[in-house]
Amino acid sequence: MKDDYILELQHIRKEYPGVVALKDVSLEVKKGEILALIGENGAGKSTLIKTCSGAVIPTSGKIVINGKEFTHMSPQLAAENGIAIIYQEFNNVKGLSAAENLFLGNPIRKGIVVDKKAMEKEAEKAFAQLNIKIDPKTLVGDLTVGYQQMIEIAKAILQDAKVLIMDEPSAPLTTAEVESMFKVCELLRQKGVSIIYISHRLEEIYRLSDRIVVLRDGEYIKTLITKDSHVDELIQLMVGRSLSETFPPREETYKKDEIILELQNVSGNGDRNINLQVRKGEILGLGGLVGAGRTELVQMIFGAAKKTEGKMIFKGEEINPKSPREAIDLGIALVPEDRKRHGVLLGISIKNNINMPIYKKISRASVINNKKELEIAKKCEEELLIKTPTLHQIVKNLSGGNQQKVIIGKWLAANSELLIFDEPTRGIDVGAKAEIYKLMNEVIASGKTILLISSEMEELMGMSDRIIVLAEGRITGELGKEDFNQETIMKMASAV
Ligand SMILES: Nc1ncnc2c1ncn2[C@@H]1O[C@H](COP(=O)(O)OP(=O)(O)OP(=O)(O)O)[C@@H](O)[C@H]1O
Ligand SMILES: [Mg+2]
Structure with missing residues (x-):
């Protein structure tokens, strides 16, 4: 292990019936860096990061956290070792309030009784930090996808994570909300927290990340230093071919009065x-x-x-x-x-x-x-x-x-x-x-x-x-x- 690596994934392989989702993928995360993980749909990004929480058990390979080796993780091990993940498909409970979701599995207690008031107070603080207006008492099921995602981010921050893994966190957010999420990421980086950031939006990758790891078809392709890389190269590495225009021209097919x-x-x-x-x-x-x-x-x-x-x-x-x-x-x-x-x-x-x-x-x-x-x-x-x-x-x-x-x-x-x-x-x-x-x-x-x-x-x-x-x-x-x-x-x- 090198001292400055907080997390290393070594030779991770994951097989499913009929699919090899990951083939011998290795990567390292440095302390206090934002590492972007990119690749096409189905490239294996989510599967890879799920090995860090035990949601996926690798067929072979090792997970090394701060020098400690694991063949697989569990949610509890992940939490103990400072790994927090915000999943692509979030795991909230729609029938519980925002505050209750924030402390899911780890409620604040007064004696043996769950202290709702205290949780609501803490939730309010956490939301304020993120600059979001959510009433802690609101049922999560009544919130829009955008707000639900924000709760997930607040939750990870409350857990005092050393490595925060985010699987497409910006996808459901609006421009303004993405901005405040970025600010939180910057803040965490300054505090020495490492972030693995998965996104399909390349402009975000360029704004936020220090390094970029590219996966394709379950294979590790390359690691790039963000500031030295070019977007064309990145796309080429991801899709294995160069792409034409994103917005193809279209003939006007409507009539004003129809x-x-x-x-x-x-x-x-x-x-x-x-x-x-x-x-x-x-x-x-x-x-x-x-x-x-x-x-x-x-x-x-x-x-x-x-x-x-x-x-x-x-x-x-x-x-x-x-x-x-x-x-x-x-x-x-x-x-x-x-x-x-x-x-x-x-x-x-x-x-x-x-x-x-x-x-x-x-x-x-x-x-x-x-x-x-x-x-x-x-x-x-x-x-x-x-x-x-x-x-x-x-x-x-x-x-x-x-x-x-x-x-x-x-x-x-x-x-x-x-x-x-x-x-x-x-x-x-x-x-x-x-x-x-x-x-x-x-x-x-x-x-x-x-x-x-x-x-x-x-x-x-x-x-x-x-x-x-x-x-x-x-x-x-x-x-x-x-x-x-x-x-x-x-x-x-x-x-x-
Ligand atoms: N439980 C499972 N059973 C079978 N195949 C699976 C399972 N989970 C994932 N896969 C397969 O593994 C491959 C990698 O999927 P993964 O979700 O990691 O991709 P991804 O890079 O996160 O894609 P996206 O950008 O679309 O989220 C896909 O081909 C997927 O169909
Ligand atoms: Mg995914």
């Missing part, structure tokens, strides 16, 4: 007085901060939440979908933000998930046409480059990015007319992102319409024909393509 969906004075689910028109064949972007009411709005359109006032007109007729099922039958699809809760059935196969909305269509007298079913799934696998040994793989075992592709594939297969994408590329790698953008363009070219929620400014501006901005449940502005500008959108997003 409206597919119109909302008139719609209120409900936290939104007030929403008036908007979606033109057939356009990508309408919805911008705003986390909690602005965008997800809430599309939930009403999708029949997943109740509208209390106003009218929704879809293809010239008033609609009032009372359930997602009704919305789906009308031709409306939603790729949700929180895929673990709403997007896929984790316990069933890729093939079943993709065919889920269309089983009625491909069955006769309740007998599923298996050939058709497989064909549809196969096509989807090829078009979206879903990385899996077999279409029978259960979705839970896929990498985060590949799960997202399965959801998108499902709605493309269902042939929906209005597709609502809520943060569609969250956690998706550069190569796959480009594929999804290309696909969106194909969706549009085939006469369909997209409503796009994105907190990634580049994506929102790069893909949309028009952008409507929301703040605190109201529309605060609208921009045509010629007026797209990051600052203007941010201003509208923080207008009250």
Whole structure:
């Protein structure tokens, strides 16, 4: 061991049936450095860092913490040795409050009784440090994904970790929240804490990290010194090829006066007085901060939440979908933000998930046409480059990015007319992102319409024909393509 290494992973191998997730991967983390870990979806990033907590037991290899060798970890060993992980799919309990989640498994006690008041007080302090406004008493299930992630970060900080491992922490956050998270990272680095930072956003890697480790197909590729490396080289190392433009050009396919969906004075689910028109064949972007009411709005359109006032007109007729099922039958699809809760059935196969909305269509007298079913799934696998040994793989075992592709594939297969994408590329790698953008363009070219929620400014501006901005449940502005500008959108997003 070298003195300045706090954590070393040595020759880690992990096999699953039909997949070798990691092949002989080694890396070292220095004290007080921010080490970025990058690679395409399915490269093995999450699997690798999970060996540090015992969530994954390596087939072979060693974990060395501060000179102490382990063949595998357990959550308790990890905590004792100062390792904290914020997972990609967070492990919070939706029915407990923010404060209770913060002290999950380690509550503050007064004698033998759990001291709720003290935990709420500590939670308030921790949130204040992070500059976030969460009432410690709020149920975590009632918070947006963005806030839920913030609680995870606060939790790790409270544990006084020596190595903080973050698996795509910025993915669900807005620009402003990412900034405050970065500040926390800098602060921790100054205190000598080491950070392993996984992200698909290369600009973050460049801002934050000291060194970069690249994985590809479960193999260690290279370690780079961030300030001496170039982004083109990085992408080349990740994907094994160079990439063309991220935002492919698209022909305008909409006509100004052809409206597919119109909302008139719609209120409900936290939104007030929403008036908007979606033109057939356009990508309408919805911008705003986390909690602005965008997800809430599309939930009403999708029949997943109740509208209390106003009218929704879809293809010239008033609609009032009372359930997602009704919305789906009308031709409306939603790729949700929180895929673990709403997007896929984790316990069933890729093939079943993709065919889920269309089983009625491909069955006769309740007998599923298996050939058709497989064909549809196969096509989807090829078009979206879903990385899996077999279409029978259960979705839970896929990498985060590949799960997202399965959801998108499902709605493309269902042939929906209005597709609502809520943060569609969250956690998706550069190569796959480009594929999804290309696909969106194909969706549009085939006469369909997209409503796009994105907190990634580049994506929102790069893909949309028009952008409507929301703040605190109201529309605060609208921009045509010629007026797209990051600052203007941010201003509208923080207008009250
Ligand atoms: N429990 C499991 N059973 C079978 N295969 C698995 C399991 N967990 C992971 N894998 C496979 O291991 C590989 C690596 O997955 P991993 O989640 O580590 O990728 P990742 O780099 O984190 O990707 P992403 O950027 O999409 O999150 C993938 O091919 C995945 O399907
Ligand atoms: Mg991952």
